[in-house]
Amino acid sequence: MANILKKIISLVLIISSLLTLCACKKDKKDEQEELPAMVDPIDDNYRTFYQIFVGSFSDSSRDGIGDLRGIIDRMDYLNDGNINSGKSLGVQGLWLSPIFSSPSYHKYDTTDYYKIDWRFGTEADLKELIDLCHERNVKVILDLVVNHTSNQHPWFLKFKEARMEDDVDNKYFDYYTAVTTEEKVGGRTYQKIAGIDCWFECNFSGDMPELNFDNPEVKEEMLNVAKYYLELGVDGFRFDAIKYIYYGDTPKTVEFWDWYMSELRKIKPDIYAVGECWSGDTEIIDYYGALDCFGFAFSQQEGAIANAARGNSYLSNYTKYVEKWQSQTSAKREDAMLMSFLSNHDMDRIAGTFVTENYMRMAANLNLLTPGSPFIYYGEEIGMKGSRGSANTDANRRLAMLWGDEDIIRNPVGSTYPDDKQIQTTVKSQTEDEGSLYNYYCKLIAIRHKHPEIARGKYTSLTTGGKNIGGFIVEYEGKNIIIFHNTSTEELSYDLSKCAQLSGITFSKLADYIGSGSAKLEGTVLTIGAQTSVIIE
Ligand SMILES: [Ca+2]
Ligand SMILES: [Ca+2]
Known part of the structure; x- marks a missing residue:
């Protein structure tokens, strides 16, 4: 009887100690989960940015086309405003691809700089997105195409009319760069206005005529556009095609950006500005006196990062290059930042160039454990693929984000990328999988953030x-x-x-x-x- 009693007592003791142990474990777990909710306190521009191709990201209106409200709805995914939550990517800046009125799906051909394209939403939506981002200490930059407009832009229609009527007094007569047959400059592309000896410059396509920055009124127009959006609350811009202002004349183009940026810094001294100068390093660094520029040689399949990540070349090629880039740019401007990236909307997605996901993870390390302000192209964090392919279309590089939920976002018009070549996971499946690439990115961004030395x-x-x-x-x-x-x-x-x-x-x-x-x-x-x-x- 005494033995049975002993056994019962010891059993009770074991159970109660187990219960205590469980309670302790639970308490510890709860402690971890209950880190104070805290908004990121940083106030400089050394941020991890996320590039959103707006039409392909998230659709709130159920027409299959991404829109601004779609981004608002996805803010918790991008940054939930709590650096301790561990449940959000934690990016600190968003680059939105062009959102102004435009006939194309990509919107790099603007018809009205003061109107949000109706498919993407309204100015009120933009304001709401900016306010939400600012509550969470996320900066928002707009993609601004300064060099050219759509050939449907009223300025161009009036320019063409003025030229056809030879109306030299017309305000729009000199709005675009135009030459006679004799004046054409080698290396630049032009299109003829039928019936007269007038060629307008259009280095990208005939649908994108180039503005004339020798005309003070045009300079003023483009300054006013930027001012308007800075006053609305945007934090800055990603400037498209910066080297094309005076294509082939770098000193004159640099002079333009020096002037433009000095004007914008008068309005917003801490403006976040990044230029797209898709060129060799020497030319890119020429622009660094005016603004930071993307480091193109870091990106793509044969770039400094992917090469190093593949392990076939010496890692020191990459490390020496980072050091060189930092010293060369900071010699141009004290607060210059390196802007590294793996791919963007004009490139084949990087994940498709690696044989296994481990290489992609290594590439993510080499992109984010760098000085300055690195960029992530939407979908990169889940390893999305997409390349031009035999159809030779950029639409394949801008495919619909794979949410895996009720979002009916569709691929852009003209895309041909086969579904069976795409990853078979989604945001939904990856957020639930602790070992996923998405959760890897969350951890990596958190490490970058935890050590301010990495960025600065x-x-x-x-x-x-x-x-x-x-x-x-x-x-x-x-x-x-x-x-x-x-x-x-x-x-x-x-x-x-x-x-x-x-x-x-x-x-x-x-x-x-x-x-x-x-x-x-x-x-x-x-x-x-x-x-x-x-x-x-
Ligand atoms: Ca929509
Ligand atoms: Ca130009």
Whole structure:
């Protein structure tokens, strides 16, 4: 009897201690979940940006075309306003592809700079989106096409009429760059106005005539457009085709952007401005006195990032390039930022160029663990694919976001990308899967955010002697961190004290790692898993 009683008592004790243990575990879990809701406090431009091709992102009106309210509805996905939630991508800026009235699906040919295209919504929708973003400390930049308009723009129709009537006193006579047959400049493309000896410049297509920036009224017009939207609350712009203002004449074009940006900074000193100069580095850096520009050589299949991520070339090619880019641009302007990216709406999606997703994850590391303000193209965070293919159409690079829910967003007109080549997962399935690429991006962005040195520090490339290991020592406000990568498919060990640039510096803490493997630091010896990156403090 006593034995039975003993057994009962011990059983009760075991059960109660188990219950206590469960309660403890539960308490700990609850603690983690109950980090205070906090809006991101940063107030500078060193932000992770997300490029939205508006017509393909999210459709709120159920016509299959993406719109501004669609973006509003998806804000919790992009940034839920709580840096501690762990349930949101956490991007700190949005680049919206052109949203002004236009006959095309891509809207790079504007017919009215003061009107939101009716398919995308209204100015009130834009204002609501901006206000919501600002509540969550997310900046919004608009894609502004300064160089050209649509050939349906009233300015162009009036210009053409003035030319046909040879009405030199007409206000619009000199609105577009026009020459006679004799005056045509080599390297530029023109189209003839039938019946008269007048050719208008149109380097992209005859549907996109180029404005004449020798005309002070045109300069004023384009300044007013930017002013209007800055006053409405946008944080800045992504400027399209900046080198085309005076195509082939870089000094004159740089002079234009110097003037334009100095005017805009009078209105908004902290304007976020990024220019698209799709050219070699020397030409891109020429514009850096005026504004930051995308680093095109980082992007695409053969770019500095994808090459390094594939592990076939020396990682030091990438690290030295980051260092060089930072020193060259900051020599032009003290607060210059590197704007790296993997792909955009004019490029084949990067995920399709890697044999496995682990390479994509490595590429994400090399894109986001960089100085400045890196960009993510919508859908990149779920590994979406899409390439021009034999149909040679950019529509395949701008396919509908794969939400996997009730959104009926459709692919743009003319797309031919086969469904069976696309990923078979969606935002919905990936958010529910802890090991998904989407959740990897969330973690990576959080790491970037946790260490302010990553975005703002001065990068020095490390000389390791290894092909697939290397990184940077990053200095910011008197503090040093190391960003170190292993791009190989094997775990590697490296004694940091062997690197000359690290001698005399004491590093004690492996602060974070992210990749296909894990990492540990024992003394000065770092063991780093395959396709993994670490932050050492
Ligand atoms: Ca719609
Ligand atoms: Ca031009």
